[in-house]
Amino acid sequence: MLRRLLLAAVVAAIAGTAVFWWLTIPATVAAGALPAYQPNLANGLTTFNAGGCSSCHAVPKQDDRLKLGGGLAIPSPFGTFYAPNISPDPNDGIGRWSEADFVTAVLKGTSPQGTHFFPAFPYPSYTHAKIEDARDLFAYLKTLAPVPGKVRDHDLPFPFNIRRNVGVWKFLFMDDKPFVADAGRSASWNRGAYLVNSWGHCAECHSPRNVLGGIVTAQRFAGGPNPEGEGWVPNITQKGLSDWSAKDIEYFLETGQTPDGDSAGGSMVRVIKNTSQLSAADRAAIAEYVKSLPPVEGPPKPKKKDAS
């Protein structure tokens, strides 16, 4: 009897490990799956600005947005991430990466070594992007100056430091369906929907997350506590932005100024540095889409202290 129980336990453990292993195999894009292609550098630059790459990967505390040596500390409830060097430096950056390595990293969240990236890297949004955009982005990044200097490792406690576990996270929370245009909407709206949900990765900060760090789908774009620490990220559905016109949103993305004359604060200041570089048409497209988001109540805000 005991022996049979033991045997059952061993079989269950093996099966469990096998399922875990199978479930957490990092997805990749094979080099053979990429047909011959002439990259478009101008679109690479647009993608770079829409993706907000320099918000995290530019060397902190200096003004050159194109110095992508990384190093920015990104605090989170799971530990502190350090944005890696994505300059074309062959030793410390992505200089030796193949195009397939890059496309795999950005669209699948898998490193050239075949391990999972942590989703502080917003690939759960980038995964909805067009493969051509990612290829143009790669070509564009290659034109930038290499920045030497390896960035330190992330500072994460167990069990969050086990990369294989990210495979389970991806299984639970990552929707990798490609973007599908809505034929009933304007071309501009669709462009906005694409930019917001893929490269723009707006929902990554403007949505509440559950205890495991997955976005609460029902409250997408409804804001919540700042995952980087103090404060609150605003609700950008019509629950929060009903008194903003599409024009107001557009102007905000260009200048960082709100309709009542206030300015963007916190991480949004870095976002504006990117969106201000987009074409006016792209900003208008984003505004049109954001203005169309149905009102959704966000998580309850902390009680305001009455000072008087």
Added chain:
Amino acid sequence: MKRIVVVAAALVFSAGAVVAQQDQVKQAQAQMKDNGKNAGALAAMVKGEKPYDQATVNAALAQFEDTVKKFPTLFPESTKGLSPEGDYAASPKIWEDKAGFEAHVASFAKAVADAKGKIKDLDTLKAELPVIGKQCGGCHETYRIKKG
């Protein structure tokens, strides 16, 4: 008896100090709100919602200059950590990184001074307003916290 008087006086005095600090915070908030109101009035012209009006421009710049003058007294150490009414609070970084904060104030002062002689019509306003706006955002990025 003497002791009671001393304690009572101390209590009254410290209560007074707390009230004074909260007034101080309210004053800082009011000053910032006025900045916003004026910047909003300028933005309305840039966006084409309102016609260009030099008097509005002059009033806004005068108010920004007033803010520059008051900045050094607006955030005394005694108000650190106070959580006021409203959507925003001053970040403790204002006092932890005093040099950085003061550099931002100086840079704002320069932007306002530069803009003063330059804004004469809609085109010059369109060119100058983003320069000032960048100063607002540059400081709010680090030294202001959105509470909710």
